[in-house]
Amino acid sequence: MDPLGSYKSIISARATDKRILKRCQDGGIVSAVFIYGLENNILDGVIVADKEEGFRPVPKVATTPEEVLEAAGTKYTVSPNLSVLKSAIREYACEKVGVVGTPCQILSLRKALKYPVGFRHMVDKVKLLVGIFCMENFPYMGMRIIVEELCGVRIEDVVKMDIGKGKFWVYTRWGEVKSVKLKKTHPYEQSSCHVCTDYTAELADISTGSVGSPDGWSTVIIRNERGEEIINKMIEEGYLERRPIDEGKFGLGLLKKLALVKKEKNMKEIEHRKELGLPVPPDVCH
Amino acid sequence: MAQTVDITPTTRHEGHAKLILEVDGEGIVSKAYYINTTPIRGFERMVVGRPAEFVPFAVMRICGICQTTHGIASCSAIEDAIGCEIPEDGRLLRELTGLGSRMHSHPIHHLLTLEDFVKPEEGDLKIEIIKLIQSMRKVGQLIVDTVGGEGIHPPNIVIGGMRTNISERAKAKLYYALRQFEKDAYRMYEIYQELIERFLEEVGIPDLGSHDYPYIASHTTYGDREAINWDGIVEIPPHRYYKDMKIAESTSLMIPLYEGVPAEGGPRARLVKFGNFRSGGGAMDINIARAKENLGAVYRALEILDELNINGKTRVTPEYRDGSGIGVHEAPRGMNTHFAEVGREGRIKSYRIIAASNWNFPVVEKAIEGYPHQYAEVIMRAFDM
Amino acid sequence: MEDKITVAHVQLSSCCGCLISLVDTYEKFLDVLNSIDLVYCQTLMDAREIPEADVILVEGAVCLEDHHALEVAREVRKKGKTVVALGACAALGCITRFAKGGQMPKPVQGSFSSLTEIIRCDMAIPGCPPSPELILGVITALIKGDEEYLKPFRRYAVCKCESCGCDLIINVVNKSLCMGCGICSASCPTRAIEMVDGRPVVSPQLCVKCGVCSFQCPRIEI
Ligand SMILES: Cc1cc2nc3c(=O)[nH]c(=O)nc-3n(C[C@H](O)[C@H](O)[C@H](O)COP(=O)(O)OP(=O)(O)OC[C@H]3O[C@@H](n4cnc5c(N)ncnc54)[C@H](O)[C@@H]3O)c2cc1C
Ligand code: SF4
Numbered sequence: 018m019d020p021l022g023s024y025k026s027i028i029s030a031r032a033t034d035k036r037i038l039k040r041c042q043d044g045g046i047v048s049a050v051f052i053y054g055l056e057n058n059i060l061d062g063v064i065v066a067d068k069e070e071g072f073r074p075v076p077k078v079a080t081t082p083e084e085v086l087e088a089a090g091t092k093y094t095v096s097p098n099l100s101v102l103k104s105a106i107r108e109y110a111c112e113k114v115g116v117v118g119t120p121c122q123i124l125s126l127r128k129a130l131k132y133p134v135g136f137r138h139m140v141d142k143v144k145l146l147v148g149i150f151c152m153e154n155f156p157y158m159g160m161r162i163i164v165e166e167l168c169g170v171r172i173e174d175v176v177k178m179d180i181g182k183g184k185f186w187v188y189t190r191w192g193e194v195k196s197v198k199l200k201k202t203h204p205y206e207q208s209s210c211h212v213c214t215d216y217t218a219e220l221a222d223i224s225t226g227s228v229g230s231p232d233g234w235s236t237v238i239i240r241n242e243r244g245e246e247i248i249n250k251m252i253e254e255g256y257l258e259r260r261p262i263d264e265g266k267f268g269l270g271l272l273k274k275l276a277l278v279k280k281e282k283n284m285k286e287i288e289h290r291k292e293l294g295l296p297v298p299p300d301v302c303h
Numbered sequence: 304m305a306q307t308v309d310i311t312p313t314t315r316h317e318g319h320a321k322l323i324l325e326v327d328g329e330g331i332v333s334k335a336y337y338i339n340t341t342p343i344r345g346f347e348r349m350v351v352g353r354p355a356e357f358v359p360f361a362v363m364r365i366c367g368i369c370q371t372t373h374g375i376a377s378c379s380a381i382e383d384a385i386g387c388e389i390p391e392d393g394r395l396l397r398e399l400t401g402l403g404s405r406m407h408s409h410p411i412h413h414l415l416t417l418e419d420f421v422k423p424e425e426g427d428l429k430i431e432i433i434k435l436i437q438s439m440r441k442v443g444q445l446i447v448d449t450v451g452g453e454g455i456h457p458p459n460i461v462i463g464g465m466r467t468n469i470s471e472r473a474k475a476k477l478y479y480a481l482r483q484f485e486k487d488a489y490r491m492y493e494i495y496q497e498l499i500e501r502f503l504e505e506v507g508i509p510d511l512g513s514h515d516y517p518y519i520a521s522h523t524t525y526g527d528r529e530a531i532n533w534d535g536i537v538e539i540p541p542h543r544y545y546k547d548m549k550i551a552e553s554t555s556l557m558i559p560l561y562e563g564v565p566a567e568g569g570p571r572a573r574l575v576k577f578g579n580f581r582s583g584g585g586a587m588d589i590n591i592a593r594a595k596e597n598l599g600a601v602y603r604a605l606e607i608l609d610e611l612n613i614n615g616k617t618r619v620t621p622e623y624r625d626g627s628g629i630g631v632h633e634a635p636r637g638m639n640t641h642f643a644e645v646g647r648e649g650r651i652k653s654y655r656i657i658a659a660s661n662w663n664f665p666v667v668e669k670a671i672e673g674y675p676h677q678y679a680e681v682i683m684r685a686f687d688m
Numbered sequence: 689m690e691d692k693i694t695v696a697h698v699q700l701s702s703c704c705g706c707l708i709s710l711v712d713t714y715e716k717f718l719d720v721l722n723s724i725d726l727v728y729c730q731t732l733m734d735a736r737e738i739p740e741a742d743v744i745l746v747e748g749a750v751c752l753e754d755h756h757a758l759e760v761a762r763e764v765r766k767k768g769k770t771v772v773a774l775g776a777c778a779a780l781g782c783i784t785r786f787a788k789g790g791q792m793p794k795p796v797q798g799s800f801s802s803l804t805e806i807i808r809c810d811m812a813i814p815g816c817p818p819s820p821e822l823i824l825g826v827i828t829a830l831i832k833g834d835e836e837y838l839k840p841f842r843r844y845a846v847c848k849c850e851s852c853g854c855d856l857i858i859n860v861v862n863k864s865l866c867m868g869c870g871i872c873s874a875s876c877p878t879r880a881i882e883m884v885d886g887r888p889v890v891s892p893q894l895c896v897k898c899g900v901c902s903f904q905c906p907r908i909e910i
C-alpha cells in the first residue's frame with residue numbers, strides 16, 4: 018500500500034514571521050502560505066477554522082492576514098470548513114480561494130470540484146487546497162471531556178491543544194501543561210473517522226503536519242506544480258525556511274508508518290462494517 | 304378564403320404555448336388565441352398550509368429566468384401581511400438583486416428575438432450580438448449570484464429582508480462590472496434600434512402589433528403597491544373570457560383585468576407610465592423599450608451601490624400574526640403580484656399570484672389581430688412570454 | 689473529422705432554469721453550440737418537432753394529467769439514443785413533489801412524477817439547477833465518451849434515489865459516516881442545511897428536494 022499518496026517532494030519547513038510562529042500549531046505552514054497568498058494576490062480569500070468561546074470552531078472566510086493569524090492553531094474537533102465555501106465565492110466575491118482542511122475535507126472538496134452539481138461558478142475560483150495530517154478527530158463534547166475530565170482543565174483556560182509523543186496535550190493561559198495518553202482519548206474519537214484511510218490529505222496541493230519533523234517544524238508534502246510553485250517562491254523570498262526531511266525512523270519513517278497504521282486499522286473497520294451489512298464510504302475514499 | 308392557422312408549439316420563449324389564428328382571405332388575422340399549454344404545477348395551492356419561509360423558495364421555481372421577481376414579490380406580500388418592515392439596506396439589496404435579474408433577462412430576450420431581425424447571411428453580426436448578450440448577462444447574473452446567493456433561484460431573498468450583506472470587495476467588483484454593462488447596453492440599444500427600424504421598413508407596417516388596451520405598471524425599477532388601485536383588478540377564469548369553450552378549456556391561464564379590460568405590462572408600460580416613451584405604437588416598440596430599460600437598470604444599480612451601507616443590517620426576524628398582504632415587483636416581463644394570507648403560526652392560509660405574463664397573454668392576442676398572420680410569433684415574442 | 693453528436697433539449701414541467709444554467713456558461717456557450725449539433729430546443733430555436741438525436745436532455749417532471757406530456761416522454765425515449773434527465777425535476781421530482789393540484793383553471797393537474805419514474809433514463813443529474821460547469825462537464829464527457837466521468841449519473845438514473853435533505857441524516861449521519869465536512873451545507877440551493885456540532889441539520893420547511901446535498905456528500909455511494 019502506498020502510504021502517502023502521490024507527491025513531488027517532501028521537506029521540513031517553518032515560517033520565518035514571528036507573528037505566525039507565536040500563534041501557529043507547528044511550523045506555521047498553513048498560516049504562512051495563506052498570508053503569503055493574500056499579500057501577493059495569489060489568493061483573495063481563505064477558508065480557515067476560527068474559534069469562539071469554549072474552543073468552539075467556527076469556519077470562516079478570512080480576507081486579511083490578521084484574520085488568518087486569528088484562526089491559526091489546531092482545533093481538535095470538527096470544523097465544517099467547507100460549509101462557508103459558497104459564502105466565499107458569493108457575498109465575499111472571492112475569485113482566488115484557498116482552503117485548509119483535514120484529509121476528508123480535502124477529498125470532499127475534490128469531489129465537488131469534479132462534480133460541482135450544487136456549486137455554480139465555483140470550480141475556477143478554488144486555487145489552493147492545503148491539507149493537514151489527521152489520524153482522527155473528536156466531536157466537540159468529546160474534546161471537552163478530554164480537556165475537562167481527563168486533563169482537568171477548564172475549557173476557558175485553554176490556549177492550545179496538541180497531539181504528540183503518544184499524548185494529548187493541553188496548555189493553559191496560566192502556563193500549565195497537562196497531558197493524557199492517547200489510549201485514553203480513543204473512546205472519544207469521532208466514529209466516522211474510523212472508515213477514513215487517508216492520513217496525509219493525499220488529494221491536497223500541499224499537505225502538512227507535525228509528524229516527521231522536529232518540534233516547531235512542519236513536514237510539508239508538495240504534491241503538484243501548484244503547490245510547488247508557491248512553496249518554492251516562499252522559500253526563495255524568505256517567508257519559509259526549510260531543511261531536508263529526516264529520512265530515518267523518526268522522520269519520514271514515522272510518517273509512513275502512521276499513514277499505514279491508519280490505512281490498515283481503518284480498512285479492517287470497513288471490512289467489519291461490511292460484514293455487519295452496514296454501508297461504507299465509496300471507493301473514492303479508500 | 305378564411306382559414307385557421309395553428310402554430311404548435313410556439314418557439315423561442317419560456318414555457319409551452321400555441322397560437323390559433325383565424326385568418327381572412329388576405330392573410331390578415333381576424334381572431335387570435337394565444338393558449339398557454341404548460342401544465343399547472345399549482346404553486347398557489349402548493350404553499351397553502353406550509354410555513355411562510357418555504358414560499359419564496361417554492362415560487363422562485365415558477366420560472367428559471369425571472370425567479371428573483373417571484374422571490375421578492377412573495378417576501379413582500381408576506382411581510383405586508385404580518386406588518387414586517389425590512390431594514391433599508393435589505394431593501395436596497397433586494398432591489399439590486401431584482402435589477403441584476405432584469406439585466407440578465409432582458410438580454411436573454413434579445414437572444415430569443417434575434418432570429419426575427421437578423422438575416423441568415425449576417426452570421427458575423429449575429430455572433431457579435433450573442434457575445435454582447437452573454438457579456439451583459441454575465442454582469443446581471445453576477446449581481447444575482449453575489450447579492451442573491453445563486454444566479455438561478457437566489458436564496459438570500461428571505462422574509463424579513465436579505466440573508467446577508469455583501470463585502471467591500473464584492474461591492475467594488477459589482478461597480479466595475481456595472482460600468483462594463485453600461486457600455487454594452489448602449490451598444491445593444493443602438494443595434495437593436497437599427498435592427499427594428501430595418502425590420503419595420505421591410506415589413507412596411509410601422510405599427511405592427513399595436514393594440515388599444517391600457518398599460519399597467521407600478522414602478523420603474525422595483526415595485527410599489529401604492530401605485531395600483533387593487534380594487535380595479537380581477538382575475539377571471541378563461542371560461543368567462545373566451546366564448547369558445549374548447550379554447551377556454553385548453554389554456555392554463557387565469558385572465559387578469561384592470562378596470563375591466565386586459566392591460567399590457569412590461570418595459571413599454573413602465574416607460575410610458577413613468578417616462579415619456581411613445582404610447583399606442585406597435586409591438587416592436589416594446590423591444591426598443593426593453594433595450595432602453597437596460598440603461599435605466601444599470602444607472603439605478605450604480606446608485607444603489609452608492610447608497611448601500613455594507614455594514615448595515617439587512618434582515619429582521621419576522622414575527623408572525625394573522626393578516627393578508629400584497630407584494631408587487633416589476634418583473635422583466637411586467638408587473639408581478641403575489642397576494643398572501645398568513646396565519647398566526649406563520650402558515651399560509653391562501654395564496655394567489657398574478658404573474659407578469661398572465662397580463663400579456665390576452666394583450667398578445669389583441670396585438671396579433673389585424674396584421675398578417677406570418678408576423679404573429681414576432682409580435683408575441685415582443686412581449687417576452 | 690468525426691460527426692458532431694446531435695443533441696436535443698426538451699422541456700417538460702419545469703422552470704427552464706436548467707437550460708438557463710447551461711446558457712450561463714457565458715462566453716463558453718458559443719463553444720458548446722459549436723461542439724455539438726443542437727437539433728431541437730424549443731426555447732432557443734424554431735424546430736417544432738423532436739427529431740432523433742444521440743442525446744436528448746430533458747428537464748422537468750411529467751404531469752400525469754397532461755396527455756401531451758406523457759406522449760412527449762415516450763417520444764423522447766423512442767428518439768433519443770441517450771436520454772438524460774437533466775436537473776432535479778426530471779431526475780427526482782424536486783419542487784413538483786409538493787404539487788397536488790387544485791389550482792385554477794386546471795385544478796385536475798396535480799400528479800407530477802419524475803421522468804425517471806415514467807421512462808427509463810440513461811442518465812440523471814440532480815440539482816436545482818445543476819451548475820453550468822457540471823452541465824458542461826457532462827456534455828464534454830458525452831462528446832468524448834468519457835464513461836468514467838458519467839458513471840455516477842448513469843447510476844443515479846436507476847438508483848431510485850430519494851431526494852430530500854433527510855436522506856443525509858438517514859444515509860450518512862445515522863450510519864456513522866458523517867465526518868462533518870460541511871459540503872452538503874454549502875451546496876444546498878435554499879440554504880436549508882446548517883452545521884451544528886459538526887453535523888448537518890436540515891430545515892425540512894426550506895428543502896425543495898433537489899438531491900444535491902446527498903450527491904455532493906463524499907460518503908454516500910451513488
Ligand atoms: C483533528 C486534527 C488532527 C490532526 N492530527 C494530526 C496528526 O495525527 N499528525 C500530524 O502531524 N498532524 C496532525 N494535525 C495537524 C496539526 O495539528 C496542524 O494543524 C498542522 O501541522 C498545521 O500546523 P501549522 O502550524 O502549519 O498551521 P497553523 O498556521 O497553525 O494553521 C492551522 C490551520 O488549520 C486550521 N484548522 C485548525 N483546526 C482545524 C480543524 N479542526 N479542521 C480544519 N481546519 C482546522 C486553522 O484554522 C488554521 O488555518 C491534525 C489536525 C487536526 C485538525
Ligand atoms: S436540503 Fe437542500 S440540497 Fe438537500 S435536497 Fe433539500 S434543497 Fe436540496
Ligand code: SF4
Nearest residue numbers: 866868869870872905
Ligand atoms: S457532506 Fe460532509 S457534513 Fe454533509 S453529511 Fe456528508 S460527510 Fe457529513
